[in-house]
Amino acid sequence: MPTNVKMTNTESSARMLTRTLATLAGAFALVLAAVLGVMSAMVNDTNQLEATRQRDRVETALATQVRLRQLRFENLQAAGVLQPILNSLLPSVTLQWAFAQVSNRFLDFDGTYLVTASGRILAGVLHGETATQADYDALVRIRPDLPGGTAQTEPHGIGEGPVTARLIQNGADTVGVMTADLRKGEQTGRPQFPEAAAFIVGYRKVTQAQLNEIGLRYRLPQLAVVTERPVNPLGRRDIASPDGSVNAWLSWTPERPGDAMIHQFAWALGAVVLLFVALFAYVFHRLRSAAQQIAARESQIHRLAGQDELSGLPNRRTFDLRLDQEIAQLGRTKSGLAVLLLDLDRFKAVNDTYGHNAGDELIRQAAKRLTTVLRLGDTVARLGGDEFGIIQTHMEAPNASAVLGQRILDALTEPFEIGGVAVSIGCSIGIAHAPRDGADRSTLLRLADTALYQAKNEGRNRYSFFEPQMNRALHLKRMVEEDLRNAIARDQLLLHYQPQVSIDGSSIVGVEALVRWPHPEHGMIPPSEFIGIAEERGLIVPLSEWVLRRACEQARQWPGIKLAVNVSPIQFRHKDFVASVIRVLEETGFDPERLELELTEGVVVEDADAAEAAMMDLRAHGVSLALDDFGTGYSSLIYLRRFAFDKIKIDRSFLEYMEATGESAILVHSVVHLGRALGLRVCAEGVETAEQHRFLQAIGCHELQGFLFSKGVPPEEIDRLLTLDRPFEQALAA
Numbered sequence: 183m184p185t186n187v188k189m190t191n192t193e194s195s196a197r198m199l200t201r202t203l204a205t206l207a208g209a210f211a212l213v214l215a216a217v218l219g220v221m222s223a224m225v226n227d228t229n230q231l232e233a234t235r236q237r238d239r240v241e242t243a244l245a246t247q248v249r250l251r252q253l254r255f256e257n258l259q260a261a262g263v264l265q266p267i268l269n270s271l272l273p274s275v276t277l278q279w280a281f282a283q284v285s286n287r288f289l290d291f292d293g294t295y296l297v298t299a300s301g302r303i304l305a306g307v308l309h310g311e312t313a314t315q316a317d318y319d320a321l322v323r324i325r326p327d328l329p330g331g332t333a334q335t336e337p338h339g340i341g342e343g344p345v346t347a348r349l350i351q352n353g354a355d356t357v358g359v360m361t362a363d364l365r366k367g368e369q370t371g372r373p374q375f376p377e378a379a380a381f382i383v384g385y386r387k388v389t390q391a392q393l394n395e396i397g398l399r400y401r402l403p404q405l406a407v408v409t410e411r412p413v414n415p416l417g418r419r420d421i422a423s424p425d426g427s428v429n430a431w432l433s434w435t436p437e438r439p440g441d442a443m444i445h446q447f448a449w450a451l452g453a454v455v456l457l458f459v460a461l462f463a464y465v466f467h468r469l470r471s472a473a474q475q476i477a478a479r480e481s482q483i484h485r486l487a488g489q490d491e492l493s494g495l496p497n498r499r500t501f502d503l504r505l506d507q508e509i510a511q512l513g514r515t516k517s518g519l520a521v522l523l524l525d526l527d528r529f530k531a532v533n534d535t536y537g538h539n540a541g542d543e544l545i546r547q548a549a550k551r552l553t554t555v556l557r558l559g560d561t562v563a564r565l566g567g568d569e570f571g572i573i574q575t576h577m578e579a580p581n582a583s584a585v586l587g588q589r590i591l592d593a594l595t596e597p598f599e600i601g602g603v604a605v606s607i608g609c610s611i612g613i614a615h616a617p618r619d620g621a622d623r624s625t626l627l628r629l630a631d632t633a634l635y636q637a638k639n640e641g642r643n644r645y646s647f648f649e650p651q652m653n654r655a656l657h658l659k660r661m662v663e664e665d666l667r668n669a670i671a672r673d674q675l676l677l678h679y680q681p682q683v684s685i686d687g688s689s690i691v692g693v694e695a696l697v698r699w700p701h702p703e704h705g706m707i708p709p710s711e712f713i714g715i716a717e718e719r720g721l722i723v724p725l726s727e728w729v730l731r732r733a734c735e736q737a738r739q740w741p742g743i744k745l746a747v748n749v750s751p752i753q754f755r756h757k758d759f760v761a762s763v764i765r766v767l768e769e770t771g772f773d774p775e776r777l778e779l780e781l782t783e784g785v786v787v788e789d790a791d792a793a794e795a796a797m798m799d800l801r802a803h804g805v806s807l808a809l810d811d812f813g814t815g816y817s818s819l820i821y822l823r824r825f826a827f828d829k830i831k832i833d834r835s836f837l838e839y840m841e842a843t844g845e846s847a848i849l850v851h852s853v854v855h856l857g858r859a860l861g862l863r864v865c866a867e868g869v870e871t872a873e874q875h876r877f878l879q880a881i882g883c884h885e886l887q888g889f890l891f892s893k894g895v896p897p898e899e900i901d902r903l904l905t906l907d908r909p910f911e912q913a914l915a916a
């Protein structure tokens with residue numbers, strides 16, 4: 183929000199505190215985030231490193247298994263056990279026997295085969311028994327790169343040199359298949375001929391017991407073969423199926439030393455965070471109390487200096503002192519002085535709409551403008567809220583305060599820019615003169631206040647001078663207000679009802695409730711004299727609720743006709759208005775379809791959106807709406823279209839002048855046509871003559887109301903009229 187006025191010290195202290203705290207909180211959050219970030223990175227790195235190591239250990243474990251077998255071969259060769267089998271062309275029975283000895287004693291496979299390079303078995307042992315070519319061929323189907331298989335490649339897999347192995351998933355079984363190439367290494371000197379033994383092929387089914395043992399030895403927790411792919415790539419190793427696809431995995435649970443570390447140090451970390459929080463809370467507390475002390479001292483200084491903190495203007499105390507001083511000077515100079523009391527119009531609306539900061543800014547800007555319109559020696563003070571006081575001194579010319587009043591109005595009606603929004607307000611000013619109206623402070627202030635009240639009543643955005651009759655009028659109003667309050671509380675008001683009649687005058691289609699106040703001393707007071715006061719003095723809401731409740735109770739006994747009730751704009755704008763109507767309808771059991779609320783244009787002019795919402799709400803509950811006094815205000819077509827009234831009531835002033843001026847007749851004619859075109863019912867008010875009746879009937883008006891048929895009458899009279907067949911026959915015949 184742009185601010186042209188210097189910030190007060192209280193504000194600067196508060197802002198300083200907020201900024202310091204924000205910086206502190208930011209630094210704290212940064213340090214904490216950095217510590218947590220570093221720790222998390224460390225934990226991740228450690229976990230990752232260990233997982234990679236584990237992965238390597240799996241490969242080592244598998245390679246070691248192969249290396250173990252290779253060593254055995256080397257030992258067998260070194261011991262000369264293999265030579266006789268390989269070099270001599272033994273008869274097959276002898277070869278089988280010799281090979282069985284070797285494989286049983288030195289090789290721990292489920293099946294072992296001595297095969298030629300083309301895959302023919304020379305000897306074989308399967309589970310301790312003699313194996314056949316078919317047994318070997320079954321193994322070749324699992325691993326086609328074995329001698330005699332369809333794959334063209336050399337046997338390969340885990341391990342280097344003559345002995346290699348592979349893990350294969352065959353159905354539900356995991357099998358380790360190993361080949362030892364007898365042609366490599368020691369055997370290279372051996373004579374080669376096609377049917378010579380070229381490979382020893384062994385296979386073994388992998389069991390969980392073996393995996394457990396390997397897992398234990400190589401620190402690979404839960405090492406197992408699984409058929410569901412483990413998510414963590416560092417916790418699995420593919421096991422290919424014979425066709426090359428991968429549907430099984432060697433899986434283990436990677437160890438997470440980083441997590442273990444964090445668990446171990448969690449308490450220490452918690453303690454550090456707690457320490458930081460405690461430190462932050464302590465600094466926060468110290469800073470806040472320091473700022474509060476500064477603010478309290480500053481405001482004390484302001485008060486002692488007689489200054490209003492928000493606006494920077496003198497405060498009420500200074501204003502009073504200066505006024506006393508100026509009044510004391512009056513006798514010595516010939517010139518008078520004026521006291522101006524000023525209220526900002528619509529200040530509350532700005533505060534409510536844009537918030538308190540906007541309200542404060544408005545006060546500051548208004549204060550600044552006020553100081554610019556004053557002459558040297560005059561005083562402007564902020565008396566509280568949106569109220570300002572001005573002492574105008576050295577008034578040689580009697581109209582000087584009118585000139586100042588106008589200057590103030592001009593200055594304050596210029597739009598203000600608040601938070602980038604142009605805000606228009608106005609002000610009301612009450613002026614009292616000394617010594618003419620009074621010569622002491624309290625009298626002058628009271629009279630200026632009376633004049634201010636008058637200015638507001640006359641429609642705001644104006645200045646009023648105090649005049650002696652204002653006192654009397656005010657006194658009268660206060661008296662009426664008091665009496666009216668009592669009359670409502672003691673149920674002393676009455677309702678009269680004026681019939682609304684069908685266009686041919688034959689029957690009553692509705693009644694309009696009209697409030698009456700039989701005053702014990704002043705007799706019957708008409709509503710035109712007290713509704714305004716009730717609106718001004720905040721009595722309209724209880725009064726209206728009383729009227730609606732009583733009308734609903736009494737009209738319950740008149741089935742089939744409408745009940746029209748007047749609604750004051752102030753009452754309508756009350757936030758609980760719709761709720762109170764619905765509540766009264768429920769409590770009295772009155773049919774909402776029979777209730778018609780008469781609204782004036784004033785209702786919709788000020789806040790059209792809120793009015794529309796309330797009207798929709800009422801209509802949704804079945805209540806109908808009539809636009810009263812049509813023709814006296816804006817008579818805007820827009821209202822008729824937008825607000826979906828059910829009925830318009832042509833103001834009685836039109837009928838009054840109809841006979842005198844042809845123009846009124848044309849207007850009435852037009853309004854009836856307009857109403858009909860918009861699909862509304864049209865009721866003419868103030869029908870006093872049979873001629874008016876005939877005219878309205880001829881132009882297509884729907885309903886009539888007026889003294890020709892009946893005045894507002896007590897409910898008993900409506901009872902009687904409703905029993906008659908053609909209640910107004912006589913009146914119409916006259």
Ligand SMILES: Nc1nc2c(ncn2[C@@H]2O[C@@H]3COP(=O)(O)O[C@H]4[C@@H](O)[C@H](n5cnc6c(=O)[nH]c(N)nc65)O[C@@H]4COP(=O)(O)O[C@H]3[C@H]2O)c(=O)[nH]1
Nearest residue numbers: 696697708709710713729748749750868869870887888889
């Ligand atoms: N000269 C003449 N006058 C006629 C004729 N027909 C009706 N009137 C008068 O015109 C007024 C019609 O009410 P309104 O326009 O709503 O005007 C009403 C309405 O605005 C207000 N009012 C009355 N009762 C209530 C109420 O309960 N609540 C509120 N908010 N306002 C009310 O006071 C106004 C005046 O009410 P009333 O004095 O009862 O005056 C009534 C009625 O007596 C006629 O043919 N000739």
